[in-house]
Every structure is written in structure tokens, then in C-alpha cells.
């Protein structure tokens with residue numbers, strides 16, 4: 146599963162639709178301070194399901210929407226599309242059983258985020274799981290923010306272990322275990338209620 150293109154529309158400083166072609170080999174992004182290099186990395190993290198505004202250097206998730214400039218009004222939505230070369234069929238067949246897969250995330254003011262995969266509406270969880278299982282998720286150690294190396298060196302062992310688990314592609318399993326535990330707790334609570342009702346009827 147290889148990323149081939151990132152398209153940003155109204156995302157942070159990228160007000161007009163902008164394509165970043167990710168060719169084979171190494172892609173370097175160079176430019177003066179403040180031109181939007183980190184915004185590109187954040188767009189990648191965001192389309193993979195990042196939900197912490199702080200990871201986007203914002204106070205709320207809507208801060209990723211173009212906020213306006215001296216000559217241009219603010220936008221009402223932001224959209225990031227990630228094109229994936231899926232010729233190795235690593236994406237689950239339910240997503241799109243073809244060589245190319247497009248994941249789109251759009252956030253609209255006062256409405257929130259919506260995701261599409263291969264043109265179909267999908268849940269945030271499905272997109273997060275897809276990338277977590279492929280070890281490229283929003284929290285992937287492959288994406289290194291400014292200052293993150295220092296954070297890593299000073300990190301507690303538990304946090305460092307989380308980074309290793311993400312790299313090993315097992316963080317999706319933790320999420321599934323957590324969801325299974327919640328379902329189990331709910332089922333146990335329901336069973337206890339059924340016992341109460343049976344007792345009252347007896």
C-alpha cells in the first residue's frame with residue numbers, strides 16, 4: 146500500500162486545491178519558513194484519522210479550515226484526499242478491490258468530519274483501522290513532528306512501548322480489544338438486569 150498523491154483543498158494555508166505527487170523513492174519538500182511544509186505532514190496525519198486538535202497545532206478541529214487572509218475570505222470546509230496504490234491489495238476488500246484507492250476526509254464548519262473510501266461513505270474508525278493495520282496510522286512513528294525526537298528521548302517507557310507497538314502494526318488490535326471489552330461490559334450489565342427482572346417475576 147503506497148501513497149501516490151495528496152490533494153488539499155481549504156486545508157490550513159492551502160486554500161486552493163493543491164496536489165502533492167508522492168513519487169517512488171524520496172520526496173523532499175523545501176521552502177521558506179511558514180510556507181506550509183508542516184501543514185502537508187499534518188494533512189497526511191489528518192486524513193488518516195487524527196482527532197487531536199493539538200496534533201494539528203490547533204485549539205479545535207475546525208482550526209484546520211482555511212481561516213482567511215488579507216485578500217481572501219475564510220473557507221467553510223477543508224478537504225484532504227489521499228490516493229493509495231493498492232495493487233498489493235493490502236486494503237480490506239470491503240474498501241475497494243482495485244489498484245487505486247482514494248480516502249477523503251472533509252470537515253465542514255458546525256457539521257464535523259466525514260470520510261469516504263473509494264467514493265463510499267465510511268466511518269472514521271474504518272479509516273483509522275485501515276492505516277493502523279498497515280502501520281502507517283495517524284500516530285505512526287514514520288511521521289516525525291518538529292521536537293518529537295526530544296520528546297521520544299524523554300518519554301516514559303510506557304509511551305515508548307506504544308510507539309514500538311504502532312510500528313509493529315498491532316495498535317489496531319488494541320483498539321479492537323477495547324471495543325470488545327466495552328461490548329462485554331454492556332452485555333454483562335444487560336444480563337444483570339435480566340436477572341433482576343426474573344427475580345421480580347418469580
Ligand code: ATP
Pocket residue numbers: 156157158176177178179180181182183184185208209210211212213
Ligand atoms: P517552518 O519552516 O517555520 O516550520 P513550515 O513551512 O512548516 O514553516 P507551516 O508551519 O506548515 O510552515 O505553515 C504555517 C503557515 O500556515 C502560517 O503562515 C499560518 O498562518 C498558516 N496557517 C495555519 N493554519 C491556517 C489556517 N487555518 N488558515 C490559514 N492559514 C493557516
